[in-house]
Amino acid sequence: MFANDTSSDMLILWAIIGYGLGSIPFGMIFARLMGLGNLREIGSGNIGATNVLRTGSKLAAALTVLFDGAKGAVALLLARHFAGEQAAQITALAAFMGHCFPIWLGFRGGKGVATFLGIWLALAWPVGIACCLTWLAGTAVSRMSSVGALAAAAASTLWIIFLGYGGALVLGIILTLLIYLRHSENIGRIKSGTEPRIGSKS
Secondary structure, three states: OOOOOOOHHHHHHHHHHHHHHHOOOHHHHHHHHOOOOOHHHOOOOOOOHHHHHOOOOHHHHHHHHHHHHHHHHHHHHHHHHHHOHHHHHHHHHHHHHHHHOOHHHOOOOOOOHHHHHHHHHHHOHHHHHHHHHHHHHHHHHHOOHHHHHHHHHHHHHHHHHHOOOHHHHHHHHHHHHHHHHHOHHHHHHHHHOOOOOOOOOO
8 A cells, every 4th residue: 555655754664664673683582492592691792693603503593594684675575565665775774774773682783794685685686696695705715704794795886786786776885884884893803813713602
């Protein structure tokens, strides 16, 4: 019923919906359900899949990646279906912000990588696949998820342009900047050679 409604009130409503979906802390939920403890007291204290992996549970980490990605994708697809493309992009950004800055956790959320990838797979699947492959390559070479994330975010703008999705360029730039902001500490550790590699307990 909202297919052609892109009023400011409707966009705000979808932004709220997106933020709410994005703010669900699946990493903490799966860690609790599977008896892995409080993620805030494990490894980096982050609620994302990389820190979930430090509990030793590959299943919990995989589920966290899947659900953190899905919440960005689902929020976007719902908004696109009911309110159009403009609402979809705004909702996607709000879902990303909800993951990174969830009100329920004192605005201390995850780094947003899985949600970032989920958004692109739903918004423009060729861009999403290219970003996923970039993340895999960067992570495989460095054995650091953060390097893969930074590479995927940096390359996303190029993929958007090269694959012909210029209408999403502004959103892509904003998401890339936010990924780099959320990884500022990781960047410092990468430079100093102290960034933990995949499989590290701390």
